[in-house]
Amino acid sequence: MTIARQLATIDRLCSEAFPPEPGRSDVGTGGPGYHLAELATSEDFWEDDGTRRLEAEEQYEADRDGLAERLAHRWGPPRRFSLMSVCERAEAGEEIPEPWGSLSAHVPDLHLWRADEHGRWIALGVSQWDKELPFQLLAVVTVMDPP
Template sequence: MDIAKALAVIDRLCAEAFPAEPVRTDAGTAGPGWSTAELATSEDFWEDDGTRRRETEEQYDSDRDGLTERLTARWGPPQWFSLYSVLERTVAGQRTAEPWDSLSGHVPDVRLWRSPEAGRWIALGVSRWGAELPFQLLAVVTDVDPP
Protein backbone atom coordinates (compact mmCIF):
# COMPACT_ATOMS: atom_id res chain seq x y z
CA MET A 1 0.00 0.00 0.00
CA ASP A 2 1.20 3.49 -0.85
CA ILE A 3 0.61 5.66 2.24
CA ALA A 4 0.92 8.94 0.31
CA LYS A 5 -1.77 7.84 -2.17
CA ALA A 6 -4.02 6.62 0.66
CA LEU A 7 -3.70 9.96 2.46
CA ALA A 8 -4.51 11.81 -0.78
CA VAL A 9 -7.68 9.72 -1.21
CA ILE A 10 -8.74 10.42 2.39
CA ASP A 11 -8.10 14.14 1.91
CA ARG A 12 -10.16 14.14 -1.28
CA LEU A 13 -13.06 12.34 0.43
CA CYS A 14 -12.95 14.84 3.29
CA ALA A 15 -13.35 17.71 0.81
CA GLU A 16 -15.89 16.23 -1.64
CA ALA A 17 -19.64 16.52 -1.41
CA PHE A 18 -21.52 13.30 -0.73
CA PRO A 19 -23.82 11.99 -3.48
CA ALA A 20 -27.59 12.09 -3.09
CA GLU A 21 -27.95 8.36 -3.87
CA PRO A 22 -25.68 5.32 -3.28
CA VAL A 23 -23.15 5.03 -6.13
CA ARG A 24 -19.94 3.25 -7.09
CA THR A 25 -17.03 5.73 -7.25
CA ASP A 26 -13.46 5.60 -8.51
CA ALA A 27 -12.33 4.95 -4.92
CA GLY A 28 -15.09 2.63 -3.70
CA THR A 29 -18.69 3.43 -2.82
CA ALA A 30 -20.58 6.47 -1.53
CA GLY A 31 -24.03 7.55 -0.52
CA PRO A 32 -25.85 10.30 1.34
CA GLY A 33 -23.52 11.37 4.16
CA TRP A 34 -20.68 8.91 3.53
CA SER A 35 -17.90 7.74 1.21
CA THR A 36 -15.86 4.55 1.46
CA ALA A 37 -12.47 4.14 -0.21
CA GLU A 38 -10.98 0.73 -0.91
CA LEU A 39 -7.35 1.65 -0.27
CA ALA A 40 -5.99 -1.88 -0.88
CA THR A 41 -7.51 -5.24 -1.79
CA SER A 42 -5.75 -8.61 -1.47
CA GLU A 43 -6.10 -11.66 -3.65
CA ASP A 44 -8.74 -14.21 -2.68
CA PHE A 45 -7.86 -17.36 -0.69
CA TRP A 46 -9.77 -20.13 -2.46
CA GLU A 47 -6.65 -22.33 -2.89
CA ASP A 48 -5.00 -21.46 0.44
CA ASP A 49 -4.13 -23.74 3.35
CA GLY A 50 -4.47 -20.78 5.73
CA THR A 51 -0.83 -19.73 5.74
CA ARG A 52 -1.09 -17.08 3.05
CA ARG A 53 -4.30 -15.74 4.63
CA ARG A 54 -2.61 -15.30 8.03
CA GLU A 55 0.37 -13.54 6.43
CA THR A 56 -1.93 -11.28 4.42
CA GLU A 57 -4.02 -10.47 7.49
CA GLU A 58 -0.86 -9.44 9.34
CA GLN A 59 0.20 -7.26 6.40
CA TYR A 60 -3.18 -5.53 6.18
CA ASP A 61 -3.20 -4.89 9.93
CA SER A 62 0.31 -3.48 9.61
CA ASP A 63 -0.74 -1.23 6.71
CA ARG A 64 -3.71 0.00 8.76
CA ASP A 65 -1.41 0.69 11.71
CA GLY A 66 1.07 2.59 9.51
CA LEU A 67 -1.70 4.76 8.12
CA THR A 68 -3.06 5.19 11.65
CA GLU A 69 0.28 6.70 12.68
CA ARG A 70 0.07 9.30 9.90
CA LEU A 71 -3.54 10.19 10.70
CA THR A 72 -2.73 10.37 14.41
CA ALA A 73 -0.10 12.99 13.61
CA ARG A 74 -2.88 15.06 12.00
CA TRP A 75 -5.83 14.56 14.33
CA GLY A 76 -4.46 13.03 17.52
CA PRO A 77 -4.97 9.51 18.86
CA PRO A 78 -7.93 7.67 17.36
CA GLN A 79 -10.80 6.11 19.18
CA TRP A 80 -10.89 2.34 18.78
CA PHE A 81 -14.49 1.61 17.87
CA SER A 82 -15.91 -1.93 17.80
CA LEU A 83 -18.70 -2.55 15.32
CA TYR A 84 -19.82 -5.77 17.03
CA SER A 85 -22.85 -4.23 18.76
CA VAL A 86 -23.90 -2.64 15.46
CA LEU A 87 -23.69 -6.06 13.79
CA GLU A 88 -25.73 -7.63 16.61
CA ARG A 89 -28.47 -5.03 16.19
CA THR A 90 -28.46 -5.46 12.40
CA VAL A 91 -28.78 -9.24 12.70
CA ALA A 92 -31.67 -8.69 15.13
CA GLY A 93 -33.44 -6.59 12.50
CA GLN A 94 -32.64 -3.13 13.84
CA ARG A 95 -31.28 -0.80 11.16
CA THR A 96 -28.41 1.56 11.89
CA ALA A 97 -27.54 4.52 9.70
CA GLU A 98 -25.12 4.00 6.85
CA PRO A 99 -22.21 3.61 6.58
CA TRP A 100 -22.15 1.89 9.97
CA ASP A 101 -24.82 -0.71 9.21
CA SER A 102 -23.18 -2.30 6.16
CA LEU A 103 -19.64 -1.74 7.47
CA SER A 104 -20.41 -3.81 10.58
CA GLY A 105 -21.02 -6.89 8.41
CA HIS A 106 -17.37 -7.24 7.44
CA VAL A 107 -15.22 -4.85 9.50
CA PRO A 108 -14.97 -5.87 13.17
CA ASP A 109 -13.53 -2.56 14.39
CA VAL A 110 -12.23 0.78 13.16
CA ARG A 111 -9.82 3.48 14.20
CA LEU A 112 -11.91 6.65 14.35
CA TRP A 113 -11.05 10.35 14.20
CA ARG A 114 -13.10 13.53 13.91
CA SER A 115 -11.54 16.03 11.52
CA PRO A 116 -12.13 19.53 12.87
CA GLU A 117 -11.34 21.06 9.46
CA ALA A 118 -13.79 18.90 7.51
CA GLY A 119 -16.30 18.38 10.32
CA ARG A 120 -16.44 14.71 9.36
CA TRP A 121 -15.62 11.36 10.90
CA ILE A 122 -12.78 9.35 9.37
CA ALA A 123 -12.76 5.60 10.07
CA LEU A 124 -10.02 3.18 9.07
CA GLY A 125 -10.49 -0.58 9.18
CA VAL A 126 -9.69 -3.92 7.60
CA SER A 127 -12.54 -5.77 5.92
CA ARG A 128 -12.62 -9.48 6.69
CA TRP A 129 -15.49 -10.83 4.56
CA GLY A 130 -14.80 -14.54 4.91
CA ALA A 131 -12.18 -17.29 4.85
CA GLU A 132 -11.89 -17.42 1.05
CA LEU A 133 -12.51 -13.77 0.25
CA PRO A 134 -9.96 -10.94 0.02
CA PHE A 135 -9.01 -8.48 2.73
CA GLN A 136 -9.58 -4.79 2.09
CA LEU A 137 -8.09 -1.78 3.81
CA LEU A 138 -10.97 0.69 3.96
CA ALA A 139 -11.23 4.37 4.79
CA VAL A 140 -14.68 5.78 5.49
CA VAL A 141 -15.44 9.48 5.60
CA THR A 142 -18.86 10.41 6.94
CA ASP A 143 -20.87 13.11 8.61
CA VAL A 144 -23.03 10.42 10.24
CA ASP A 145 -22.13 10.05 13.90
CA PRO A 146 -21.09 6.56 15.03
CA PRO A 147 -23.93 4.66 16.68
Protein backbone atom coordinates in the same frame (compact mmCIF):
# COMPACT_ATOMS: atom_id res chain seq x y z
CA MET B 1 -1.61 2.24 -3.65
CA THR B 2 1.24 3.83 -1.74
CA ILE B 3 0.73 5.47 1.65
CA ALA B 4 1.11 8.89 -0.02
CA ARG B 5 -1.70 8.06 -2.45
CA GLN B 6 -3.83 6.65 0.39
CA LEU B 7 -3.41 9.90 2.33
CA ALA B 8 -4.22 11.91 -0.81
CA THR B 9 -7.38 9.83 -1.33
CA ILE B 10 -8.49 10.47 2.26
CA ASP B 11 -7.77 14.20 1.89
CA ARG B 12 -9.77 14.33 -1.34
CA LEU B 13 -12.74 12.54 0.20
CA CYS B 14 -12.67 14.91 3.19
CA SER B 15 -13.21 17.84 0.83
CA GLU B 16 -15.62 16.29 -1.71
CA ALA B 17 -19.38 16.51 -1.57
CA PHE B 18 -21.19 13.30 -0.76
CA PRO B 19 -23.12 11.58 -3.55
CA PRO B 20 -26.90 12.10 -3.49
CA GLU B 21 -27.55 8.38 -4.05
CA PRO B 22 -25.67 5.22 -3.00
CA GLY B 23 -23.34 3.85 -5.66
CA ARG B 24 -19.82 3.16 -6.88
CA SER B 25 -17.13 5.82 -7.08
CA ASP B 26 -13.64 5.87 -8.55
CA VAL B 27 -12.21 4.64 -5.21
CA GLY B 28 -15.02 2.58 -3.71
CA THR B 29 -18.58 3.45 -2.81
CA GLY B 30 -20.50 6.37 -1.41
CA GLY B 31 -23.92 7.69 -0.62
CA PRO B 32 -25.70 10.44 1.22
CA GLY B 33 -23.38 11.46 4.06
CA TYR B 34 -20.47 9.11 3.38
CA HIS B 35 -17.55 8.02 1.20
CA LEU B 36 -15.95 4.59 1.54
CA ALA B 37 -12.58 4.11 -0.18
CA GLU B 38 -11.01 0.75 -0.94
CA LEU B 39 -7.35 1.71 -0.40
CA ALA B 40 -5.90 -1.77 -0.97
CA THR B 41 -7.25 -5.22 -1.84
CA SER B 42 -5.48 -8.56 -1.39
CA GLU B 43 -5.87 -11.64 -3.52
CA ASP B 44 -8.52 -14.20 -2.60
CA PHE B 45 -7.84 -17.33 -0.53
CA TRP B 46 -9.83 -20.09 -2.26
CA GLU B 47 -6.77 -22.38 -2.57
CA ASP B 48 -5.15 -21.47 0.75
CA ASP B 49 -4.37 -23.69 3.75
CA GLY B 50 -4.67 -20.65 6.04
CA THR B 51 -1.04 -19.54 5.93
CA ARG B 52 -1.36 -16.89 3.21
CA ARG B 53 -4.59 -15.65 4.77
CA LEU B 54 -2.95 -15.14 8.17
CA GLU B 55 0.03 -13.36 6.59
CA ALA B 56 -2.30 -11.12 4.58
CA GLU B 57 -4.41 -10.31 7.62
CA GLU B 58 -1.32 -9.33 9.60
CA GLN B 59 -0.03 -7.22 6.69
CA TYR B 60 -3.33 -5.38 6.23
CA GLU B 61 -3.57 -4.65 9.95
CA ALA B 62 0.03 -3.35 9.89
CA ASP B 63 -0.81 -1.19 6.86
CA ARG B 64 -3.87 0.20 8.69
CA ASP B 65 -1.78 0.92 11.77
CA GLY B 66 0.93 2.65 9.71
CA LEU B 67 -1.64 4.85 7.99
CA ALA B 68 -3.27 5.54 11.36
CA GLU B 69 0.08 6.78 12.69
CA ARG B 70 0.25 9.30 9.86
CA LEU B 71 -3.31 10.45 10.50
CA ALA B 72 -2.63 10.68 14.25
CA HIS B 73 -0.06 13.40 13.48
CA ARG B 74 -2.94 15.44 12.07
CA TRP B 75 -5.84 14.59 14.36
CA GLY B 76 -4.39 12.97 17.47
CA PRO B 77 -4.62 9.34 18.51
CA PRO B 78 -7.59 7.44 17.08
CA ARG B 79 -10.38 5.95 19.10
CA ARG B 80 -10.78 2.22 18.65
CA PHE B 81 -14.40 1.54 17.78
CA SER B 82 -15.74 -2.02 17.75
CA LEU B 83 -18.51 -2.78 15.27
CA MET B 84 -19.41 -6.13 16.86
CA SER B 85 -22.38 -4.79 18.84
CA VAL B 86 -23.50 -2.80 15.79
CA CYS B 87 -23.48 -6.02 13.75
CA GLU B 88 -25.49 -7.81 16.44
CA ARG B 89 -28.03 -4.98 16.52
CA ALA B 90 -28.35 -5.04 12.72
CA GLU B 91 -28.82 -8.82 12.74
CA ALA B 92 -31.56 -8.36 15.35
CA GLY B 93 -33.40 -6.08 12.92
CA GLU B 94 -32.36 -2.62 14.09
CA GLU B 95 -32.00 -0.09 11.28
CA ILE B 96 -28.36 1.05 11.34
CA PRO B 97 -27.49 4.12 9.22
CA GLU B 98 -24.93 3.83 6.45
CA PRO B 99 -22.05 3.48 6.26
CA TRP B 100 -22.09 1.82 9.70
CA GLY B 101 -24.67 -0.87 8.89
CA SER B 102 -22.83 -2.41 5.97
CA LEU B 103 -19.39 -1.93 7.56
CA SER B 104 -20.44 -3.88 10.64
CA ALA B 105 -21.00 -6.99 8.48
CA HIS B 106 -17.35 -7.27 7.44
CA VAL B 107 -15.15 -4.92 9.53
CA PRO B 108 -14.73 -5.94 13.19
CA ASP B 109 -13.30 -2.63 14.42
CA LEU B 110 -12.17 0.79 13.26
CA HIS B 111 -9.61 3.43 14.07
CA LEU B 112 -11.78 6.54 14.31
CA TRP B 113 -11.23 10.31 14.38
CA ARG B 114 -13.56 13.30 14.57
CA ALA B 115 -11.29 15.17 12.28
CA ASP B 116 -12.46 18.32 10.62
CA GLU B 117 -14.34 21.55 11.07
CA HIS B 118 -17.27 20.16 9.07
CA GLY B 119 -18.04 17.48 11.67
CA ARG B 120 -16.80 14.60 9.54
CA TRP B 121 -15.65 11.32 10.96
CA ILE B 122 -12.68 9.53 9.40
CA ALA B 123 -12.19 5.82 10.00
CA LEU B 124 -9.78 3.10 8.91
CA GLY B 125 -10.60 -0.59 8.98
CA VAL B 126 -9.64 -3.96 7.58
CA SER B 127 -12.46 -5.78 5.83
CA GLN B 128 -12.96 -9.40 4.91
CA TRP B 129 -16.41 -10.65 3.95
CA ASP B 130 -15.53 -14.35 4.29
CA LYS B 131 -12.39 -16.42 4.91
CA GLU B 132 -11.91 -17.18 1.20
CA LEU B 133 -12.40 -13.59 0.05
CA PRO B 134 -9.80 -10.79 -0.14
CA PHE B 135 -8.87 -8.44 2.65
CA GLN B 136 -9.38 -4.73 2.02
CA LEU B 137 -7.93 -1.69 3.72
CA LEU B 138 -10.84 0.75 3.91
CA ALA B 139 -11.09 4.45 4.68
CA VAL B 140 -14.42 6.00 5.59
CA VAL B 141 -15.32 9.68 5.58
CA THR B 142 -18.78 10.42 6.93
CA VAL B 143 -20.95 12.95 8.72
CA MET B 144 -23.02 10.14 10.21
CA ASP B 145 -22.23 9.70 13.90
CA PRO B 146 -21.20 6.19 14.90
CA PRO B 147 -24.15 4.27 16.31
